[in-house]
Amino acid sequence: MAVTARGEELRFDFPLPRTHTGIALGNGAVGCLVWGGARLHLTLNHIAFWDHRGGETLLEGTTYERLKAAYDPGDQRTLEAAFLRRRRPEGVLRSMRLPFGRFEFGFRDGLVPLEGRLHWPTGRLRIATAGGELELALLPDADALLLADPDGLVSEIGVHTCWEHVGEELARYRFEPPHVVT
Structure with a gap:
């Protein structure tokens, strides 16, 4: 590519x-x-x-440098893992684009x-x-x-x-x- x-x-x-x-x-x-x-x-x-239901904020430690280092167009999972997030209870929808x-x-x-x-x-x-x-x-x-x-x-x-x-x-x-x- x-x-x-x-x-x-x-x-x-x-x-x-x-x-x-x-x-x-x-x-x-x-x-x-x-x-x-x-x-x-x-x-x-x-x-x-x-x-907008269940909005999400990025936690401290989710930095641009961290995300940039994890970026690989062929590997979306590594980038997703670089985001630090709070665990949500089962059944709670986080904010998303439908x-x-x-x-x-x-x-x-x-x-x-x-x-x-x-x-x-x-x-x-x-x-x-x-x-x-x-x-x-x-x-x-x-x-x-x-x-x-x-x-x-x-x-x-x-x-x-x-x-x-x-x-x-x-x-x-x-x-x-x-x-x-x-």
């Missing part, structure tokens, strides 16, 4: 294997992480999905994402494949993510809500399953 800067562009080599290794797009209300390997994943969330979900894009002819080029002054992201490019833009003044596919690359779109992964946990706190509107 390499990131390089050229002029007004940041370039990211695919594969980007996990959500938090993805290319971040945001407008202050909506966030999108763009990642993947054989398929292109867009993991989305919205500021309104923050659950996960939203992701879109997965499959490409025609076995194409895969090769490179992401983020034009940082505009926030536009181009995803290059061997057969052409996609362009993504998160509008600065609306809750909308635009995807342009002028080369007809996308052959399949999957929609996955967070409920597939954490539904049982969320149900314990009286959250209801999402309703997917198509």
